[in-house]
Every structure is written in C-alpha cells, then in structure tokens.
C-alpha cells in the first residue's frame with residue numbers, strides 16, 4: 162500500500178500558510194519561520210545531528226493550538242513533527258521544511274495529593290515533574306536524566322531508578338488527553354477509549370499528540386546515591402561483585418554499570434551509580450558492601466539527597482550539543498565475557514577515533530520482576546520479562562564519522578545480543594537518521610505479538626500516516 166507523499170511548507174499555497182499564521186494570537190502563541198527571533202532556539206535539539214530547518218514552528222500554548230496545527234498538517238498533507246524534550250537523535254521530533262509542533266511551552270505540572278495523581282502537560286520535562294511532585298513527597302517513574310521530555314519517554318515505555326519498585330512509566334500512566342490525526346480531542350483511560358489507551362502505552366508516537374498525561378504518584382523519601390569509579394584492571398572483579406549483589410538485590414536498590422573514559426586523562430574506567438531508595442547511609446553501605454570489596458575506588462562520592470537531584474547526576478555526560486546516537490540491547494544476564502568484549506571494543510574504538518572518546522556503554526541493572534508481572538499484551542509495550550537494558554551512547558563531532566560510529570554501536574549491540582532474545586526498546590534504537598526504523602523485522606522486535614494489533618489501530622486512527630516520524634507503523 163502507498164501513502165500520500167509528504168509536502169513541505171514551500172509546496173503549499175502561501176495564502177493558506179498566511180491564513181494559518183494569522184489564526185493564532187501572536188502575543189500568546191508564536192508561529193515562527195526562519196526569519197523570526199526565537200526560531201533557531203525552537204529547532205535546537207539534544208543532539209546536533211537531529212536539528213532540521215523546519216518550514217514553520219508552532220510553539221503551542223493551549224489544546225486548541227494543537228488541534229489547529231494537526232488539522233492544518235493533515236489537510237495539507239505536510240511533513241509533521243512533534244517536539245517535547247528534543248532528545249531523539251534520529252530527527253524524529255524535527256522536520257526539514259515541514260511543520261513542527263513544539264510543545265515545550267505546555268509544561269505545567271500539578272499534583273492531586275488526595276488522589277495521588279500528577280497531571281503533566283505533554284511538553285514538560287521529567288525534571289519538571291520530579292520537582293513538582295517532590296513538593297508533596299511524591300514521585301513517579303521517569304528517566305534517569307532530568308532534561309528528557311515526558312512526551313517521547315512516556316510514550317515508548319520509560320524506565321528509570323524507580324522501575325524495579327513501580328514498573329515502567331507506561332505502567333504509571335492513568336490517563337491522557339490526546340489529539341488524534343483527525344483533529345479530535347480524546348480522553349483516554351482504562352475505561353475510556355480503551356484501545357487507544359492501550360496503544361499509547363508503548364507505541365504512543367504513532368497515534369496522536371498528547372496534550373496531558375496523568376501519572377500515578379508514589380510516596381518518595383530522600384535517597385542515598387554513590388558514584389564510584391574503578392580503574393579498568395578492576396573490570397572482572399567489579400562484574401563479579403555486581404553479579405553477587407544481583408543474586409540478593411531488593412527492589413529498592415539499583416546499579417548502573419558504566420564503561421567510559423574519565424576526564425581529564427580519559428583513561429578507560431568503570432563507573433558505578435549505586436542507588437539506595439532509603440535515606441540512611443548505613444542502609445546504603447550494607448546494601449552495597451560487596452561492591453566495596455572490589456578494592457579502593459579511584460573516585461567515590463556518597464550523598465543523601467532529595468529524589469529529583471538523583472536525575473541530575475549524569476548531567477555532565479548527557480549535555481546538549483555535538484553529534485550523538487543511542488542504540489540498545491536487552492540481555493537476560495550480566496555476562497562477564499560479553500562485558501569484557503564490549504569493553505575491549507570500546508577501548509580500541511576510542512583509541513582509534515579520539516573524537517568519539519566521550520561515548521560510553523551503560524548497563525542498567527533494573528529488577529524486571531515488576532515489568533514482567535504484567536502480561537505482554539496488556540499494553541503496547543511488549544518485552545515484559547526480566548531484562549537488563551544496555552544503552553550504547555555514541556558521541557562524536559563531525560558528520561564524516563556518522564557511519565563509522567554507528568557501525569561501532571551496531572558491533573557492540575551484536576556482542577550483547579548473544580545474551581538476549583533481540584527484543585528492542587523503541588526509545589533506545591535511535592540512530593542518526595530515521596533509516597533504521599524502515600526495517601520491519603526491527604519493529605517486530607520492538608512490539609512482538611502486539612505489532613499486528615497496532616497495525617489495525619493505526620489503520621483505524623491514522624490511515625494516511627500523519628504521524629510518520631521515528632518508529633512508524635505503516636498499516
């Protein structure tokens with residue numbers, strides 16, 4: 162089946178464009194073109210390689226702005242993108258010459274403490290959700306970097322430090338208000354528009370623009386976090402100690418195991434983020450005593466802190482700018498020989514290509530029991546099993562290296578794929594172009610048995626594939 166070719170702003174009647182711009186109150190909602198102040202900022206993204214020169218950017222400030230923009234894009238069959246945190250590296254929240262709905266001004270968050278619900282507009286960042294909820298001693302499941310958008314992260318699955326205890330972000334979505342391709346505003350929940358509610362929890366970017374999410378909030382105390390670095394010679398003993406910890410771990414603790422280079426000398430290093438969901442340092446020391454048996458860390462910082470600060474600890478390695486891509490693998494065990502092979506590959510590659518020095522491999526050892534306790538067909542998110550997520554973060558400077566770095570990322574992915582069933586997490590299969598998503602086999606590795614049902618729903622709610630960015634389902 163073929164779908165209508167997407168048009169650019171320059172392809173449509175300029176009078177139509179002018180009329181569309183004039184339909185907004187310019188004092189409230191900005192509609193920006195290349196010549197306008199604020200345009201460059203509005204197309205900035207986390208990774209430089211995902212910046213595209215949009216024909217028009219609408220900085221939505223209310224629900225009606227979303228409806229108008231969706232209707233305009235649909236009627237004119239425009240290349241259309243939605244941007245929240247702008248963290249996708251493939252450019253899936255950008256458009257070269259088309260129309261972008263920038264959601265960042267829709268970032269209000271409010272908390273209903275009685276019902277323990279968080280209402281967050283679809284342009285908010287997880288840091289904004291964390292801070293508002295924390296005022297009431299509450300938190301929901303977000304990602305581990307505060308400037309990630311709730312839009313993309315929540316719609317693809319979402320995991321973070323609280324996943325072992327409370328599940329995925331999608332498991333904590335209690336409702337949402339979305340605008341579908343036909344311009345309809347629909348409220349979704351377990352008993353309203355159930356099939357769309359099912360679909361947005363794992364495959365959301367295919368079905369509409371989320372104006373507002375409703376998240377379940379949980380009681381949250383202060384926490385203790387340890388940042389430890391060990392020299393490369395300790396790799397084997399650090400993996401062994403981590404595996405011993407894994408055998409007895411609880412749901413209130415986590416380790417993120419990172420292979421990177423430590424500035425300023427940039428020596429290969431093993432970095433561990435130890436998270437204890439308890440305010441006591443004594444409890445922290447007890448939980449992670451086995452890790453300290455590896456020997457003297459070259460760096461150690463243990464701190465009690467409010468929960469929102471936890472998601473700011475990786476700021477240095479996750480800042481804006483330069484070229485970046487993210488690939489992932491899901492493994493069912495923490496295998497020393499794969500970690501060693503990936504480590505050697507990382508060291509050789511970054512020795513050979515110093516401009517990729519600040520790439521890193523992060524192994525997130527979440528406890529998947531909570532994720533696995535929910536059947537795979539109860540939300541669109543499919544890989545409901547015990548798994549550890551490996552994120553291969555590629556960072557470099559020049560376009561010339563795009564393919565070289567991507568091929569290295571694929572190589573590391575294939576090392577870890579031997580320890581899993583090749584399922585993929587849609588939010589971490591984000592490379593420098595959207596090309597990767599054109600492979601249907603890969604999409605089946607993301608949505609598994611839910612893929613056919615998602616195709617049916619796409620046929621029903623977005624038959625002309627208006628939402629055509631990122632991992633697109635073509636019905």
Ligand SMILES: Cc1cc2nc3c(=O)[nH]c(=O)nc-3n(C[C@H](O)[C@H](O)[C@H](O)COP(=O)(O)OP(=O)(O)OC[C@H]3O[C@@H](n4cnc5c(N)ncnc54)[C@H](O)[C@@H]3O)c2cc1C
Pocket residue numbers: 207242243244245246247248249250253254264283284303304305306308309310311312313314315316317318319320321365366369370371372479588589591630631
């Ligand atoms: C530094 C960093 C840290 C990360 N950490 C984690 C983590 O801890 N856990 C995790 O699960 N993932 C994590 N990710 C992956 C992350 O989930 C994805 O990159 C996600 O797409 C980011 O969402 P965004 O809104 O920032 O991105 P954007 O680029 O703005 O959007 C990504 C996609 O979502 C769509 N979208 C955005 N907002 C909306 C909306 N309101 N309605 C409809 N569609 C929308 C866009 O159209 C686009 O297709 C991380 C990524 C980065 C770069």
